[in-house]
Amino acid sequence: xxxxxxxxxxxxxxxxxxxxxxxxxxxxxxxxxxxxxxxxxxxxxxxxxxxxxxxxxxxxxxxxxxxxxxxxxxxxxxxxxxxxxxxxxxxxxxxxxx
Numbered sequence: 001x002x003x004x005x006x007x008x009x010x011x012x013x014x015x016x017x018x019x020x021x022x023x024x025x026x027x028x029x030x031x032x033x034x035x036x037x038x039x040x041x042x043x044x045x046x047x048x049x050x051x052x053x054x055x056x057x058x059x060x061x062x063x064x065x066x067x068x069x070x071x072x073x074x075x076x077x078x079x080x081x082x083x084x085x086x087x088x089x090x091x092x093x094x095x096x097x098x
Contacts (some may be wrong), residue, residue: 013044015062016084020052023075033035034074038065054084 019031028044031053035041039058046053057065062083064084 013059014056014061017055017057017062017065018080018082018084019050019055019069020076020080022046022051022053022079023077024049024051026053026075028053030074034069034072035065036069038062 017035022031026046028046032041032044032055033045035044035055035057038061042056044053051082055065066081066083069079071077072081
């Protein structure tokens with residue numbers, strides 16, 4: 001019988017890509033549209049007022065998506081696109097504690 005191709009997209013492994021230097025007015029829909037040629041997009045997250053976001057693309061298309069979009073102009077800004085690094089725990093607070 002096989003796997004329904006519409007369901008297959010949701011079962012594929014995804015890779016999260018960091019997209020930096022975004023114009024602040026960029027919408028999630030604009031970012032999704034830019035990455036859709038590389039397969040079904042699982043999730044788009046824009047970090048508000050920070051100028052960056054994340055796009056989850058199928059793992060097998062991640063490298064092609066990076067190559068095609070890194071350095072691309074969006075709204076007069078040159079995008080930085082690479083594989084997202086896992087979040088690391090950072091100490092809270094600032095300065096030294098004696």
